Amino acid sequence: MQPMTVIVPAAGVGRRLGLGKNKAFATVGGLPLLVRCLRMLGRTGLVRRAVVVTGSAEQEETRQLLAAYGASCFPGLDIVVTAGGKERQDSVANGLALVMERAGFVAVHDGARPFAGTEVFARTLALAERTGAAIAAVPVKDTVKVAGPDGCVAATPDRATLRAAQTPQIFEVNLLRRAYALLAERRAAGRPLAVTDDASLVEALGHPVALAEGSYDNIKITTPEDLLLAEEIAKRSL
Helix, strand or coil, X not given: CCCEEEEEECCCCCCCCCCCCCHHHCEECCXXXXXXXXXXXXXXXXXXXXXXXXXXXXXXXXXXXXXXXXXXXXXXXXXXXXXXXXXXXXXXXXXXXXXXXXXXXXXXXXXXXCCCHHHHHHHHHHHHXXXXXXXXXXXXXXXXXXXXXXXXXXXXXXXXXXXXXXXXXXXXXXXXXXXXXXHHHHHHCCCCCCCCCHHHHHHHCCCCCEEEECCCCCCCCCCHHHHHHHHHHHHHCC
């Protein structure tokens, strides 16, 4: 496995956390969330470069934060900071524009998921190398109901077939570029794609996306309850 570039979307305003600031600066286990995420990426041994996509007004603050922790938390990891866009896909597109590789693989990993770990990254990259595209995912624990327009249950999917998508999402770099070119074309034609992750864009190309085993610890920190759980996971991760 060759080390790759990881695009790290980290422009979330933390509205649901009630922080009044980018949640990348929230503290988890004594470290800023973004710092903890980048430390995890560096420790996998599979990442040579991280493109951190943050709020347009927060680039300098982000650079200062990463400079303060770089030597102690992610030495040797090449990091570039750029501005995000209106939607998550715009932020990833901005990050993708700074990926220098002409071949190989690129990952997208949420800055608010600091606990993915080496095994999840290795499993996902191994599958991506075989198939061109792979994402981390875990089986859904709850029974899922499809709601109808009348507010009643319209269907109950077979839980055995359902997976909760996580990051990392890893792709052959030119495949991801093609997916984002499709997104731009559809927007320009007034027919935007309704997608919530990068795998959905690749799926829109008709390319299969493999499912790698994720981790239930690989939570995305979004709510105050997530922060409490993250503190417990951080204690176990020491």
